[in-house]
Amino acid sequence: MDGSGLGQYPKNQKLSEELKSKKEKKKKLSEEQDIIDGNNKNQKLSEELKSKKEKKKKLSEEQDIIDGKQQMVRWEHLWKSTPNLEFRQGLPAKRKLFMNFVERVLLLRDSSDIKRFTLCCDVLFDTSHVNAWISAAIWRNVQELEINLGNFKEPYSLPHCLFTSVALTKLVLGMPYTLKVPPTTCFSNLKTLGLRGIIFSDDYSTRQLFSGFPVLEVMNLYMCNWKNLKVASICAPKLLHLTIIERCYQRRGDWDDCEVMIFGLVLKCFDYSGRFFNDYCFYNSCSLKEANIDVQFSDENPDESSCSLKGANIDVQLSDSSDVSSDEGSDESSDEGFDERYRQGSVERSTQGSVERSTQVAYRMYKLFRGLSTVQKLKLSFTAVEVLKPVEELLPHAPVFSNLMHLEFNGVPLGVDSVTLLKLLENFPYLETLAFLEGIYSNCENDDGILDPVPPCFLSHLKCIKVCNYIGSGKQPSAMKILLKNAVVLDKMVFSYSNRFAQDCLKRRKATEQLLEFPRGSKNCEFVFE
Structure with a gap:
């Protein structure tokens, strides 16, 4: 064997190791370069993403600005086009915000018309601002205007342009302040008027006011103060519905005591609730078809919420009467509650005041009653009947209610043996329906001779009697x-x-059986249980 071959083996091995080492270094350098390149690439990508985010954010901000401007334009257009505006002051601490808001809204509207405008706020020392808002609504041809003002800290009068508006069709005005009417007053298109808490200033200006409604159809006078007037005339030629609700309480000696003359050429419906602090009389009211009289005669000082007029078509909320106190668990307790109700309703109790005042109320009720002789439907409270006792000898001389077909009594249970009631019924010869909405009673156990003479309607025309809140015991x-x-x-x-x-069910069945056993003057009478 040649010895030179053995000598080359270590040399080849060394060369192989060097090549391997170079490859590893090259690989390592390549990996390091890849890392460097990757870092550079990631950094570049990150910068690109950051740049895109900044551009997107900038675009978003620009879009927000554009959207904000568009929203502002839409908001301004909304206030400009909205036909109904309602402003009601909230907390006193936010009054400044309220005022700024009202003024900005009215400013943005330019000259666009308003259909309905409502303003409820305190006046304080801002008379000029409040009147500017009202004037702005008038100048924009508002059709329905409701103004409720209070807390006056300086002299106040409504803007004159209000009293000559040609666009107004409905006006509701509430403020416990003296109403100052300009010499020129004409609501040429006003059809509905509501006055609440108004203090009429004097005879002349009030006459100017009530004579300035050529087409008025509905008038509601709620808790108004008439004490500065001796005579007032309501003479709207097209008035169809009149509602008068007096103040619930007035100090003795400080009563309004005004003579209110009502000229109702085409008047169809009249609603009254009060204590006859004023004297009301009708002239030329032959068209009157329906009346609701709720007399609340008492010397006590009630809460104003106790004033109510059932069925009155007015713009204010009135409380309903309390539940019938006869709804107790047993016959005895029910009867006691029933008796208590009619005892409380009697105007003969000691708290009813002086004989002089009772007589005054009686004559005023009688005068009003005479003016209702053309009605077809009449609603009377229990007290409206009872206050007539001092003048019941005049009732036979009252006009005959030839058109009256429907008569209702409400308030508290009514005694069918009341002399005043019987004399009233003699004036209703053609009555067809008689309703006792709170129940009835009689103090006489023997029914012989109670209706003597029998009212004419009982013998000829009375077809239906309705009795509510029946419990079948006691005086019922x-x-x-x-x-x-x-x-x-x-x-x-x-x-x-x-x-x-x-x-x-048991008590109801017994009461029903008892009713069916009572003798009936009419052979055709049937019982209907609701």
Whole structure:
């Protein structure tokens, strides 16, 4: 074997190791370069992403600005085009914000018309601002305007342009302040008027006001103060519906005591609730078809929320009467509650005031009653009947209500043996429906001779009697006997039991059986239980 071959083996091995080492270094350098290149690439990508985000953010900010401007344009357009605006002041601490808001809205509207505008706020020392808002609404041809103002800290009068508006069709004005009317007053298109808490200033300006409604159809006078007036005339030629609700309480000696003359050439409906602090009389009211009289005569000082006029079509919320107190668990307790209600309703109790005041109320009620002789439907409170006692001898001289077909009594249960009631009924010869919405009673156990003479309508026209809140005990059954015995042409007797009594099936059945046993003057009379 040649020895030179053995000598080359270590040399080749060394060369192989050097090549391997170079490859590893090259690989390492390549990996390091890849890392460097990757870092550079990531950095570049990161910078690109950052740049894109900044561009996107900038575009978003620019878009927000554009959207904000568009939103502002839309908001301005919204206020400009919205036909109804309603501003009601909130907390006193936010009054400045409220005022700024109102002024900005009215400013943005330019000259666009307003259909309905409502403003409820305190005036304080901002008379000029408040009147500017009202004037702005008038200049924009507002059709329906509601203004409720309070807390006056400086002399105040409404802007004159209000009293000559040609666009107004409805005006509701509430403020416990003296109403100053300019010499020129004409609401040429006003059809609905509501005045609340207004203090009428004097005879002349009030006459100017009430004579400035050539097409007025609905007038609501709620809690107004008439004490500065001796005589007031309501003479709107097209007035259809008149509602008058007096202030609930006035100090003795500080009563309004105004003579209110109502000229109702086409008047259809009249609603009244109060204590006759004023004297009301009708002239030329032959068109009157419906009346609702709720007399609240008392010397006590009630909360104003106790004033109510059922069925009055007015723009203010009035509380309903309380639930019937006869809705107790037993017959005895129910009867006691029932008796208590009519005892509380009696105007003969000692708290009713002086004889002089009672007589004044009686004459005023009688005068008003005479003016209602053309009505077809009449609603009277219990007290409206009872206050007539001092003048009941005049009732036979009252006009005959030839058109009256429907008569309702409400308030508290009514005694069918009341002399005043019987004399009233003599004036209603063609009455067809008689309703006692709070129930009835009779103090006489024997029904003989109670209706003597029997009212003419009981003998010829009375077809339906309705009695509500019946409990079938105490003084109620005797009252039912009187009605059933004397209504000789009656077709239908309608009953409704008190709520709690109606839930007791046994008591209800006994009361029903008792009613069916009562003698009836009419052979055709049927019972209807609601």
